Amino acid sequence: MPPRQPHNTPPPPNWPESVQYLTKSRLSPSFPAQLIPLISSSTKFTPKPSTHPGHVVIKRITTPGHPANGQNGLFAKAKIPAGTLIIPYLGVIHASFVLADPENDYDLSLLRISASEPRNPFSGVHISIGVDADQSGNAGRMVNDYRGVGTAPNAEFRVGTGEGGDMRMELWSLKEGVKKGHEVLVSYGKGWWAGRRDGGD
Numbered sequence: 034m035p036p037r038q039p040h041n042t043p044p045p046p047n048w049p050e051s052v053q054y055l056t057k058s059r060l061s062p063s064f065p066a067q068l069i070p071l072i073s074s075s076t077k078f079t080p081k082p083s084t085h086p087g088h089v090v091i092k093r094i095t096t097p098g099h100p101a102n103g104q105n106g107l108f109a110k111a112k113i114p115a116g117t118l119i120i121p122y123l124g125v126i127h128a129s130f131v132l133a134d135p136e137n138d139y140d141l142s143l144l145r146i147s148a149s150e151p152r153n154p155f156s157g158v159h160i161s162i163g164v165d166a167d168q169s170g171n172a173g174r175m176v177n178d179y180r181g182v183g184t185a186p187n188a189e190f191r192v193g194t195g196e197g198g199d200m201r202m203e204l205w206s207l208k209e210g211v212k213k214g215h216e217v218l219v220s221y222g223k224g225w226w227a228g229r230r231d232g233g234d
């Protein structure tokens with residue numbers, strides 16, 4: 034694996050040394066230019082930088098019963114009200130014409146375009162556009178799944194639009210909000226767990 038590039042902006046506390054810190058998503062070098070208008074309001078991909086929000090912190094989990102003990106999690110530094118954008122999920126935006134890497138736990142699907150859709154510029158192929166925060170991203174990549182931690186998720190991923198008109202994945206609080214000091218937890222979905230050894234409900 035090549036060494037990561039220097040950070041352009043200092044990362045928040047507890048950021049893992051091996052992961053490149055981003056304040057805006059990047060396009061993979063192989064991302065086809067024809068697909069940019071599908072994820073942007075123009076023919077250019079120009080997301081605006083988003084700095085680390087003050088209402089969350091990255092924390093090393095040291096609770097023995099926590100299924101991600103020894104890893105990081107995302108925690109509310111202050112109460113996060115219901116229906117709040119917690120943080121965008123940044124990473125490398127890539128397009129694939131085959132199934133994404135099933136071993137990569139940081140790769141979220143942003144958009145799927147079937148071969149029959151008129152806006153699909155390529156004939157005969159389904160397109161999957163994803164955002165991969167495995168090697169580079171922001172604190173959004175630290176969010177854990179609620180299973181084995183709490184009774185229900187208090188946040189969810191939604192597709193949204195950044196200030197630059199860019200389509201992006203975002204993390205939003207659910208109807209109870211997130212109490213100060215509590216971990217932000219989503220559901221990765223049954224499909225995610227079905228592909229893993231531990232399974233899920």
Ligand SMILES: C[S@@+](CC[C@H](N)C(=O)[O-])C[C@H]1O[C@@H](n2cnc3c(N)ncnc32)[C@H](O)[C@@H]1O
Binds near residue numbers: 101138174175176178
């Ligand atoms: C997107 S990352 C979440 C951040 C991760 N904890 C870290 O420190 O980078 C997904 C990984 O977190 C762990 N994880 C998250 N939620 C979990 C849960 N409820 N039970 C077990 N492992 C979990 C798994 O190792 C999974 O591959």
